[in-house]
Amino acid sequence: MYVAVKGGEAAIANAHRLLADERRGDRSVPELDVAQIREQMSLLVDRIMTEGSVYDRDLAALALKQARGDVTEAIFLVRAWRNTLPRFxxxxxxxxxxMRIRRRVSATWKDLPGGxxxxxxxxxxxxxxxxxxAAGGEPEAAATAEPADDSRDCPRVTDLLDDESLIERHDAVADGPAPDLTREPLAFPANRSLRLQALARGDEGFILALGYSTQRGYGRTHPFVGEIRTGDVEVFFTPEELGFAAPLGRVTLTECQMVNQFHGSKERPPQFTRGYGLAFGAAERKAMAMALVDRSLRARELGEEMTSPAQDEEFVLAHCDPLQATGFVEHLKLPHYVDFQAELELVRGMRAAHAARRDAPANNETLTADPAPAREAAE
Amino acid sequence: MTDTPEIASSLTPLQQARRAAMAICAEATREELETVVAAVGYPGAVAILRRPETGLVLVRGRAGGDGDAFNLGEMTLTRCVVRLDDGVEGYAWTPGRDGARTRAAAIIDALVQSPTHASDLDAAMTPVRQRLADDLAVAESRTAATRVNFFTMVRGED
Known part of the structure; x- marks a missing residue:
């Protein structure tokens, strides 16, 4: 229960001034600028973009500066700002x-086209x-080499074994708008597109722990890294007034294709199934963990026994958002004076009843009233 | 909603030229674009039909890279529409939040369509195109140096 509480304005204003001062830190140390954060804390910036769900490096860097490096606070700032903008x-x-490849590895195929x-x-x-x-100084320049002839031709490794159907294919069927949890509340059962959106903006730590749990036996999926790739992908958008797709430049993405064993079912022959991860920026850990959880959340679709948290879409999707989680946990510190007062009264009543019961003769039990209805009323 | 961008050959030559210029504007800096506009030196007035406005576009991916579309997140985007004296309208949608950069990109889109300025524009864009190509070449050569060349140990048993 929330009750308006007045007072504290001066304390709040001064707390924010103090926050600004502490954010600045020791003033004899040079102040960080946004470009420094963008360039030198780039993986942190990528995480803010991924979980803040807005690709804008400078914005994410500024949010980090304002949040004193607090990841969740920076994500909060980005998401709040995003809510003020129109969507084109x-x-x-x-x-x-x-993708223009900057990194690409496979744990399953040693020799693959593109290398x-x-x-x-x-x-x-x-x-x-x-x-x-700590002493500073410039690193030596990166090594260079002549790119091989096939360096711009890097098919996804999951497309390589296509002919034998050893690995499942996804035939793009559901084109058009995908479900959007920023516009529609999460509803269950969720389809894979909705799950992937939730996982992409989900908390890296939570998704990582869930992915790890599947490796330790809680919904085991026998994963291999088919491929991880990081690089730049061109984005196209067709504005109505233009009539053709306008290029919006390139965004850096990290993609992970997990390849998982599947024993087959009556309808489907045994083949490898896949889990998928995709994130803004260089975000390998996030993409890998997301791919593990994506696959484990396909348990129902693939007819697997569902025994573990990482297979339970309601558990995963309802708890993976960093802002929802922090909002509900952190709201506990806000004034709950009336709730607590009610609980105090309740406990006092229960204690009095308890004392009366203890002191009363053993055969007289009708004195004690059940305090449960009072508790309901208090909440 | 288009699910794949049209292939270039299905566009008119003018649309292809506009798309190519837009691709450069999307990656160029504000200074570069303003330099291009200044170099062309359009003599007439440029009317702003729609002032630069920042918004978002939903970036979509596909499950598994080849499956159903899903919403990965959003990106910031600024749009602007201008009109030259001769009535040609220029449109721009550039990534990020820089209104001045987007305005320059919109003027460039108008100039691409202007028969009298298209060739000047093409010349003015050349240094930007070259800079982007050089940057890409550097990035690719740095990446290439980290390519793994596997070799297999041959054991001495025939």
């Missing part, structure tokens, strides 16, 4: 097969803290 329409679905390209990865580093970075 929807893009054509992006063609990730035509395996590591790109700027943390993999194979020794995870030793580099104290030289």
């Amino acid at each position: 329409g929807a893009s054509a679905p992006v063609d990730t097969a035509a 395996q390209v590591l790109g700027p990865t943390f993999d194979y580093t020794h995870r030793l803290v580099d104290f030289a970075l």
